[in-house]
Amino acid sequence: MTDLFEPSLAQRPASPPPSRGRSSASKRAARKRKRRRQQRTFVILLVLLGILGVGGYYLLDRVGSSFAGFELPFGQQAEDYSGPGGDPVQVVIPEGATGSAMGSVLADADVVASVAAFNEAFDTTPGSAGIQPGTYELPTQIPASEAVQMLVANEKIETKVTIPEGFVAEQVIDKITSVTNFSREEVEAALGDADAIGLPKQAGGEVEGWLFPKQYVVQPGDTAVDLVKTMVSQTIAELESAGVPKSEWEDTLNKASMVEREAMTDEDRGKVARVLENRLAAGERLGIDATLAYGLGKPAHEITVSEWDDASLPYNTRQNDGLPPTPIANPGAASIEAVAAPPEGDWRWYVTVNLETGETKFTGDYNEFLEFRGEYQEWAAENGY
Structure with missing residues (x-):
């Protein structure tokens, strides 16, 4: 391969005849050519180092700070504020943010002086990995270690x-x-x-x-x-x-709202849901006390006999067929799931026989239902209801 700093073999002059030593002029010329080669090599090295230096600095500035604990070259320290801090600002830590991402947010808001300083503090502060997303209010121009500690305290504005x-x-x-x-x-x-x-x-x-x-x-x-x-x-x-088809969303919430207001225990939710399905399937009125209580805006025990008999009240499911006009409450997941998949059973009536304990009895036999109702009435009389 041709030497970058010397002529090729084809261009070189013929070698001088052998002699016992070179003249002073030829020695000086050789030394001059050697110095030129060294100078060229040195210049090229300087150019390469300059390119690498600028690129390295740019790379460090752009991405080097994304590594927690990254040490700056030549003993340099990450730029940091000494405090005591200025006017507070609100910063938002996004979901899933890394330490470097948090540092970028804080550096952009002038809370910390540099991402590198934040990364160093993040890496050495216990609990920093548990910083939660949200909005925080922090002073501007504070030490990075203080900023990390304030985030770890999780005192979000919410x-x-x-x-x-x-x-x-x-x-x-x-x-x-x-x-x-x-x-x-x-x-x-x-x-x-x-x-x-x-x-x-x-x-x-x-x-x-x-x-x-x-x-x-x-x-x-x-x-x-x-x-x-x-x-x-x-x-x-x-x-x-819960696997409810979109076409059944409203009806499911309607039924689930009744389950929510009628079931006294989690165990009873599915049974109440089954009672609703069985009565609707049989073409019977639901007779749910909670629907009329909702429509009138008062407790069921305050409803009068004339109100129970009033078919003009749209939420009176004793006198009107089918579901009430709207849900009567905002049901939770357990009630929605109970309606979506009620247990099998022949229950068509239920009575809460003790309002304090929530004990509720279910039956598919009307005469047994009347017995349960009598049991409740006896309890209510003894307890002032």
């Missing part, structure tokens, strides 16, 4: 809204407005915007039954529509999880 099973829509509104900054007008407007909250058309614009009971987290910037939409989405997810 509001938790817990909706119990069996709450009606009005109670859900009261709960939301009592723990959030949403006004009643905002919540009611959200509930009335079926398209915005993703309410299925089969609900007929009525949200009762579609506000799934569980704990929700409201982040800064969330709206009432965001919260209600999440509730409706969760209800749909539960229906799908």
